[in-house]
Amino acid sequence: MRSVLVVARQVVNEAARRRLLLALLLLTLVVIALTVWGVSRVDDLRNGGQPLSDAQKKTIVSQLLILVMFMFSWVLSLAAVFVASPAISGELESGIALAILARPLSRAEYVVGKWLGLVALVVAYGLAAGIVEIVAVQVVSGYQPPHPVEFLGFVLGEGVVILTFALMLSTRVAGMVGGVIAAILFGIAWMGGIVGGVGAAFHNATITNVGTLTKLILPTDGLWRGAVWSLEPSIVIAAQQQVGPAVAANPFFAAEPPPAAYVIWAIAWIAAMLALAIWSFRSREV
Amino acid sequence: MAIANGAIRLEHVTKRYAKVVALNDLSLSVEHGVFGFLGPNGAGKTTAVKILLGLTRPTTGSGSLAGAAFGSKPSLGRIGYLPELFRYQSWLTAREVLALHCELAGIDRARWGSEIDRILATVGLADRGTSRVGTFSKGMQQRLGLGVALLDDPAVVLLDEPTSALDPVGRHDVREIIRALREKGTIVFLNSHLLSEVEQVCDAVAIVDRGKVVAQGDLTQLLRTSSVRVRATGLSREARAAMARFGELDDDADGVVLVKGIERERIPELVSAIVASGARVYAVESQHESLEERFLSLLGQ
Numbered sequence: 001m002r003s004v005l006v007v008a009r010q011v012v013n014e015a016a017r018r019r020l021l022l023a024l025l026l027l028t029l030v031v032i033a034l035t036v037w038g039v040s041r042v043d044d045l046r047n048g049g050q051p052l053s054d055a056q057k058k059t060i061v062s063q064l065l066i067l068v069m070f071m072f073s074w075v076l077s078l079a080a081v082f083v084a085s086p087a088i089s090g091e092l093e094s095g096i097a098l099a100i101l102a103r104p105l106s107r108a109e110y111v112v113g114k115w116l117g118l119v120a121l122v123v124a125y126g127l128a129a130g131i132v133e134i135v136a137v138q139v140v141s142g143y144q145p146p147h148p149v150e151f152l153g154f155v156l157g158e159g160v161v162i163l164t165f166a167l168m169l170s171t172r173v174a175g176m177v178g179g180v181i182a183a184i185l186f187g188i189a190w191m192g193g194i195v196g197g198v199g200a201a202f203h204n205a206t207i208t209n210v211g212t213l214t215k216l217i218l219p220t221d222g223l224w225r226g227a228v229w230s231l232e233p234s235i236v237i238a239a240q241q242q243v244g245p246a247v248a249a250n251p252f253f254a255a256e257p258p259p260a261a262y263v264i265w266a267i268a269w270i271a272a273m274l275a276l277a278i279w280s281f282r283s284r285e286v
Numbered sequence: 287m288a289i290a291n292g293a294i295r296l297e298h299v300t301k302r303y304a305k306v307v308a309l310n311d312l313s314l315s316v317e318h319g320v321f322g323f324l325g326p327n328g329a330g331k332t333t334a335v336k337i338l339l340g341l342t343r344p345t346t347g348s349g350s351l352a353g354a355a356f357g358s359k360p361s362l363g364r365i366g367y368l369p370e371l372f373r374y375q376s377w378l379t380a381r382e383v384l385a386l387h388c389e390l391a392g393i394d395r396a397r398w399g400s401e402i403d404r405i406l407a408t409v410g411l412a413d414r415g416t417s418r419v420g421t422f423s424k425g426m427q428q429r430l431g432l433g434v435a436l437l438d439d440p441a442v443v444l445l446d447e448p449t450s451a452l453d454p455v456g457r458h459d460v461r462e463i464i465r466a467l468r469e470k471g472t473i474v475f476l477n478s479h480l481l482s483e484v485e486q487v488c489d490a491v492a493i494v495d496r497g498k499v500v501a502q503g504d505l506t507q508l509l510r511t512s513s514v515r516v517r518a519t520g521l522s523r524e525a526r527a528a529m530a531r532f533g534e535l536d537d538d539a540d541g542v543v544l545v546k547g548i549e550r551e552r553i554p555e556l557v558s559a560i561v562a563s564g565a566r567v568y569a570v571e572s573q574h575e576s577l578e579e580r581f582l583s584l585l586g587q
Contacts, residue, residue, distance in 0.1 A: 006389050010375070017377035095372035099434055102339045102367040103390035104359040285342040 003105045007113025008120065015083065015121055024079065028129045032136050035068050039141045055235055061143040065134075066231050066252050069155070072129065073224055076159045080122050081182045084166035086175025087114050092286055093174070107282045115167055115274055122159040127152060150257070151230035157266055158223040162186055164270050165218065168277035171284060189214050190251065193221035197249030219266040221251075222258055229254040293317055293442050293473045294338065299347030301333050301497075308333040310497040312347070320464055320474040322488035322505075324481065324581065330497040331477040332370050335446050338475075339367060352442045363392065366435035370446035370477070373427065376420030380411055380430050383419060387434050401438060409433040410459055424451040432460065436467075443467060446477040461487050485577045493584055500584045509580060514545045514553055517569040518560055525563035532556045534583070547583055 015021050042060050045052055052060070088111070091097035101110065130152050138144045145151060162182060169178030196211010198204075215222040228251075237255060240247050247253055294316040301309040309330045314321075325331050336342040338349070340357010354361035374383045384402045393401060406412045409429040414422070419430065428451045435443055445464075449457045464487045467474050478484050484491060485505065492502040501508055516529070519541065526543075529535060532555070533548035548556060550572065557570055 002392075003390060006386070010386065014375065014377055095369055096375060098341065098369040098372050099367065099374070099387070099431070100390065101341060102362060102365070102369075103387065104363040104392065105390055106359070286336070 003103075003109045004113040004116060007100075007105075007110055008117035011087070011114055011117025012120055020083070021121075021125070024125055024129075028125075028132070031068070031072070032129075032133055035064070035133060036136050036140050038064060039137050039143075042141065057141070058143055058233055059236055059239070061137065061141045062145065062231060062233050062236055063252075065137055065143070065145060066228060068133065069130075069151070069227065069231060070224075070252060072133065073155050073158055073227060076122065076126050076129075076155060077162045077186055077220065078183060079125075080118070080159045080163035081166045081179050081186070083121065084118050084163045085170050085178035085182060087118060087167055088170040088281065089173060089175050089178065090170075097286060101286060107284075108278045111167070111171065111278045111281050112274070115164065115277070118163050118167065119160055122163055123156055126156045126159055130155060145231040146233055147230035151227050154223045154227035154230060157263075158220045158227070160270055161218070161220050161223065161266060161273075164273045164277070168273050168280060171277050171281040185218055186220055189218040189221045190224070193225065194249050194251050197251075200248040201244075201246040203245075215262075216265065219262070219269055222262055223266060224251075225254040226258045226263075228252060229257045293352055294321070294349075294475055295351075296334065296338070296349040297347055299334070299337060299344045299349060301330070301337060301342065302345045307497050309337070309344070312494070312497070312499060314492055314499065314502065316473060316475060316490070318471070318473060319489035320468050320476060320487050322484035322491035323475060323477045323494065324479065324484055324491055324577075325494035326479060326585065329494045331479075331494060332446055333497075334494075335367075335444050335475070335477055338444065339365075352440075364441045366437060366440035366443045368431045368435040368443075368445045368448055370450070372431055374419045374430060374434070376418065379416050379418055380406065380422075380433075381415045383430060384433060384437065387437055391438055393438050405433040405436055408436060408463060425453060425456050428452055429456065429459075432463065436463070439470070440472070442473045442475065444475045444477075447479070448476070449478075449480060449483060457483065481577045481581055491577075493581060495585050501580075505577070509574070509577060510549060511547050511580065512550050512553075513573045513579070514548055514556065515569070515571040515573065516543045516545060516556075516560065516567065517541065518543070518565045518567045520565045521560070522563060522565070525560060525565045528559045528563055529556065532559075546579075 039061055042052070042057055045060070047056070088097070091100070101107070134145065134148050165185070166178055166182040169181055173181070192211050192214025196208055196215065199207025199209070199211055232254070240253050241255060247255070294314070296312050296314050299309055299312045300307070312334060323331050323334065333342060337344050338351045338356060339362070349356065351361045352364035378386070381402055384405060385398055388398045388401060402415070406415045409432050411426065411429055411433065414426065419427065422430065428448070432445070432448055435445065449460050452460060461483065464474055464476065476484065476488060488505055490504050491508060492499050494500065515538065517540070521543065526535065529543065529545055532552055533545040536544040536546060538544050545556060553570070553572055557567060560567055
């Protein structure tokens with residue numbers, strides 16, 4: 001266990017020393033400043049010369065927040081891919097891993113240490129940026145999303161899923177290759193969610209199954225739908241449902257949270273992917 | 287050489303990568319001193335070290351390092367390793383790299399400071415301990431790598447081409463460090479293609495080529511052959527045939543014939559044979575064969 005923590009600490013230390021954390025912090029501040037400015041302008045909007053009603057304002061702010069958080073979830077997931085995909089392969093290529101693996105440290109401890117360090121980075125950054133964003137919007141507009149804690153849980157879960165997948169690839173392929181594969185699959189899973197929604201809207205079982213399958217194979221989009229649901233006030237859900245079943249195809253809307261079984265599936269998926277990464281690295285010759 | 291429970295033991299180890307045979311039925315045992323593992327580039331030297339460390343698995347064969355299975359925690363806890371191609375974390379200082387390895391090696395935290403000071407002084411980096419590794423030259427990285435391998439006085443030290451990036455001063459320093467390790471009773475496994483280096487510090491060597499050991503033993507035993515320069519006139523075809531029985535012939539300038547690879551104790555016999563053939567001998571000069579000559583003749587076979 002001590003060795004696991006040593007490896008994990010090195011991951012965080014590297015991110016700090018290479019100024020990754022600083023870069024993320026500065027860029028996040030820019031995003032938050034832009035959001036706050038945008039939300040603060042909603043009060044100035046006029047509809048036919050009349051000020052907007054509170055319900056209209058609430059809808060606009062909630063939709064703005066969903067769009068910003070969508071970008072945030074993408075940034076978090078892609079940043080997780082960028083740091084995880086070279087985490088092991090990069091150290092093998094540079095030879096850093098040779099000296100480390102010749103210490104009394106098992107391959108499993110090395111992989112789990114890397115994973116823990118990366119999860120710590122994603123969770124720390126995701127929590128800090130997400131909380132500041134939600135609080136900033138609330139201070140400026142008075143709007144608070146209905147399920148902020150669940151939102152953070154779903155977005156962080158999405159980040160950890162793609163991180164674990166990229167780390168597994170990192171035990172076998174070069175960082176660049178693993179990063180491209182993980183990013184493309186992340187995009188495919190997102191599109192799969194839309195495709196599944198289209199299938200649901202038009203009662204096409206085959207297309208619906210494709211969507212369900214992509215949600216199971218890579219549970220990033222499924223968790224994103226949970227995050228969207230957490231940000232939707234009830235008036236938005238009611239208004240959207242009047243549009244009819246076609247709304248299921250909208251990637252920025254979810255009528256209900258994912259079932260508990262799906263959350264359990266996502267957690268089991270992460271555990272299984274980590275086990276696969278350990279097995280893969282154990283059998284790898286360096 | 288008998289296979290005993292040595293500190294380094296490889297028994298009939300073969301390693302194949304697809305169609306390439308990196309190691310072919312390698313057996314060796316090292317129980318003390320400095321062991322030189324010599325061979326041209328691509329001979330399989332690094333593969334052998336990686337198998338000892340459990341970084342790579344042998345296709346067939348077995349063995350042990352420091353009394354335990356390859357790559358096991360007890361084995362890795364008693365050794366130090368300097369890889370051939372490596373880099374250390376460029377974002378850490380030299381002291382931090384050493385502290386990381388102290389922690390991974392399970393050294394008591396109270397001893398880290400003094401141990402790191404000792405290592406930095408040994409490898410000549412005492413004044414650069416707080417510099418980032420990213421600012422180090424290749425030679426300084428090599429010194430740091432050697433320092434990492436020497437942490438906590440391991441029982442066995444594996445050095446893969448330790449002087450490849452060093453200037454003459456650095457090479458001299460490494461030789462002194464290896465000699466000091468031998469004095470302390472540390473077993474050193476030295477991978478090298480630099481023969482002069484091996485000749486200066488090793489007690490025993492194995493010469494490996496294309497995955498196979500072509501010669502193995504004490505250095506003095508391995509170098510007991512010489513070259514003999516014979517200046518003679520009237521060397522008939524029969525005389526040359528008789529000389530060829532003692533070693534490989536090579537014609538030099540001014541009628542001098544070089545007999546290469548002859549065992550020293552057979553030189554008088556060679557002279558008798560030349561005289562008996564009717565040739566007139568003017569000079570016979572014996573030369574000690576260097577490791578390089580022996581190496582090249584072995585690889586040529």
